Amino acid sequence: MILGIDKxxxxxxxxxxxxxxxxxRREKINEIDLNNSLIHVGWEGENxxxxxxxxxxxxxxxxxxxxxxxxxxTSIAMQSSEQVTKAKIVLGVPIAEYKKQKEMLxxxxxxxxxxxxxxxxxxxxxxxEVEVFPEGAGAFYTADVLDAIVIDIGGLSxxxxxFQNGGLNHFETYEQGTFRLNAEIAGYLNNRxxxxxxxxxxxxxxxxxxxxxxxxxxxxxxxxxxxxHTEKIINDIKLDFDLKTVPNVLIAxxxxxxxxxxxxxxxxxxxxxxxxxxxxxxxxxxxxxKLWK
Amino acid sequence: xxxxxxxxxxxxxENERIFTEVEAYIYIKTKGFKSxxxxxxxxxxxxxxxxxxxxxxxxxxxxxxxxxxENVENxxxxxxxxxxxxKKRTENGQDKKQDGMLGILNM
Numbered sequence: 563m564i565l566g567i568d569k570x571x572x573x574x575x576x577x578x579x580x581x582x583x584x585x586x587r588r589e590k591i592n593e594i595d596l597n598n599s600l601i602h603v604g605w606e607g608e609n610x611x612x613x614x615x616x617x618x619x620x621x622x623x624x625x626x627x628x629x630x631x632x633x634x635x636t637s638i639a640m641q642s643s644e645q646v647t648k649a650k651i652v653l654g655v656p657i658a659e660y661k662k663q664k665e666m667l668x669x670x671x672x673x674x675x676x677x678x679x680x681x682x683x684x685x686x687x688x689x690x691e692v693e694v695f696p697e698g699a700g701a702f703y704t705a706d707v708l709d710a711i712v713i714d715i716g717g718l719s720x721x722x723x724x725f726q727n728g729g730l731n732h733f734e735t736y737e738q739g740t741f742r743l744n745a746e747i748a749g750y751l752n753n754r755x756x757x758x759x760x761x762x763x764x765x766x767x768x769x770x771x772x773x774x775x776x777x778x779x780x781x782x783x784x785x786x787x788x789x790x791h792t793e794k795i796i797n798d799i800k801l802d803f804d805l806k807t808v809p810n811v812l813i814a815x816x817x818x819x820x821x822x823x824x825x826x827x828x829x830x831x832x833x834x835x836x837x838x839x840x841x842x843x844x845x846x847x848x849x850x851x852k853l854w855k
Numbered sequence: 856x857x858x859x860x861x862x863x864x865x866x867x868x869e870n871e872r873i874f875t876e877v878e879a880y881i882y883i884k885t886k887g888f889k890s891x892x893x894x895x896x897x898x899x900x901x902x903x904x905x906x907x908x909x910x911x912x913x914x915x916x917x918x919x920x921x922x923x924x925e926n927v928e929n930x931x932x933x934x935x936x937x938x939x940x941x942k943k944r945t946e947n948g949q950d951k952k953q954d955g956m957l958g959i960l961n962m
Contacts, residue, residue, distance in 0.1 A: 661962060699959055708951060728951030730959055849956060 564650045564854055566846025567637050568697070571619055571741065572717030573816060574633045575840050577847035580640050582613030583762075584717075586629055601640070604679030605632050612636050615762075619718075624655050625666035634671070635678045639685045650691035650854050652846035656719045657696035658735035664694045691854055698723045699730060700845030701814035701835055710810035711803055712835075713825070714842065715795070715817030717741045722799055724808070734802050736795065740765075740817040743791040747784045755779060765820065792824035805829055814841040874898040876908065883914055891916065 566577040575581045582601060589602060589609040601612040610632065619627045638649050651671070655663045672692040678685055698714035698721030705712075708728045714721040716739045723733040744761040751759050751767070755774045759767070768788065772781050796805075805811055811832040813822055816839040825832050835841045874882060879898050888894035895905045909916050 664962075693960065696959060703952065703956065725955065728953075729955040849960070852953060852956060853960075 563638070563642060563647055564652075564847060564850040565638060565641060566652050566700070566843040566848070566850060567634055568654050568700070568840075568843040568846065569624060569627075569630060569633050569637075570697075570716050570816075571719070571739065573839070574613075574637050575843045576637045576641060577840065577843040578641050579840060580637055581839070582636070582640075584613075584619070584629065584633055585615060586610045586612045586632060587615055601636065602679075602681050603632060603636055604682075604684070605635075623659070623663065624653075625663040625670060630667075630670065631676065632678075635676050635687050636680065638687050639678050639680045642685065645684070646686045646688065648688045648690050650850055651689065652693045652695050652700075652850040652853075654695055654697040654700055654842055654846060656735045657698050657721045657723055657733045660694070660696040667694050668692045691850075693849060693853060695846050695849050696723065696733070697721045697842050698733070698814065700843070700849070701812065701838075701841035703845035703848045704837075704841045705810070705812055705835055707810045707812075709808060710812050711805060711808045712812045712814055713795075713799065713818060713832075714814040715739060715821060716815045717817065720795055720799075720817075722803060724803055732803065734799075736798055738791070738795050738798070740820060743788060746791070747787050750787060751781065751784060754783075768820075788821065789824045789827075792821045793828065795821075796825065796828040814838045874900070879908060880912060883909075883912075 568575045570584060572584060573581050574584045586603070587610065589611050593611075600614055603610045603612045612632065613636075619629065624630060634651070634653065638647060638651065642649075653667055653671075655667060671689040673689065675686055675688045678687060697716065697719070698712050701714055702710060702712050702723065702725055709726055711722065711724045714723075718737065718739040718741055720736040720738050721733070722736070724731055741761055744764040747764045747768070748759045748761055751757055751764075751772065755772070757772075757774060764784075767781065768784065772779050799805065809831075811829050812835045813819075813825055813832055814835045818825070819834060819838040822832070822834045822838075837844065879900070882898065883894070888897070891902055891905050891909070894900075895902045898905065900908070906916065908914075
């Protein structure tokens with residue numbers, strides 16, 4: 563099985579469309595799953611709940627994240643109905659960290675086998691081949707263009723890469739993903755309305771609005787924060803890249819989809835890439851197909 | 856003009872006698888012609904009469920027919936070459952992207 567897996571700070575995605583939050587917590591004894599919607603994972607004698615609540619990683623060093631093994635294996639196991647899955651995978655790291663982390667992340671999986679149970683079903687994942695590709699660059703391979711700047715906005719990082727005639731010629735990573743924005747908005751709303759909102763709650767609030775004590779409240783300032791954050795990202799990118807002359811500015815990532823309306827105000831020719839949240843994973847799968855098919 | 860199949864059956868065998876204009880019309884409509892010379896031979900007409908008749912009934916003359924055929928051939932060749940160029944362009948584009956992909960993997 564060839565799979566592209568984008569283990570983002572916020573969500574883990576694979577090219578087949580499997581998405582879950584990149585968080586895990588120990589399962590409580592006698593825990594009841596009321597909606598039967600949790601991912602119960604057995605790993606090295608411990609039971610975990612993946613993708614619900616928990617601590618997410620706060621640095622870009624994905625090769626050393628403690629949750630990487632479990633999240634990657636969960637993504638593969640969720641996709642496979644086999645008891646033993648021989649996997650060939652392409653993973654991603656932030657583009658500025660690519661040279662540093664590539665081999666470390668590869669060595670973490672290549673030639674190894676892991677046992678995992680998903681919702682009580684035991685599976686073995688054998689990593690036959692592992693490759694690592696830069697985030698943002700993966701998304702480029704889902705678009706039918708040769709010249710483009712890809713802006714990939716994730717939870718922690720914003721990866722920007724410039725392609726000329728199909729080749730990568732410049733890249734940068736900015737630590738201005740949507741988690742920082744969500745923290746700012748949560749802080750602002752909690753301060754204003756004495757609420758206890760967390761970063762994870764913000765995306766839904768921005769989408770559906772907020773009720774406090776049964777009353778809809780005005781969160782216009784939160785939208786202003788979102789707009790301001792986008793302007794900050796674009797201004798930083800403009801210092802390093804010539805967005806005006808490049809024929810295609812492609813927006814990718816879950817954060818990219820969320821901030822696209824504000825980006826469009828700044829860069830009129832920006833285009834949202836197809837399936838922006840899965841674009842990297844799909845591009846990684848194309849790399850895998852090129853290498854191993 | 857719809858042609859009655861009975862009329863075609865009634866047509867005399869080629870070169871047996873001189874065709875009337877109606878017979879010639881049906882003949883050309885149903886069988887077409889390779890060349891004006893050949894048609895003249897089949898109808899037992901002079902080449903000049905054939906030319907005049909073709910013009911009168913708005914049939915394509917030999918030259919016009921040739922030009923049409925050439926145009927069709929040319930347009931086929933043209934569309935094939937356009938397809939080849941665009942295929943080549945796509946292949947080149949894909950090649951360039953794949954080269955770029957390998958370049959990144961070797962970073």
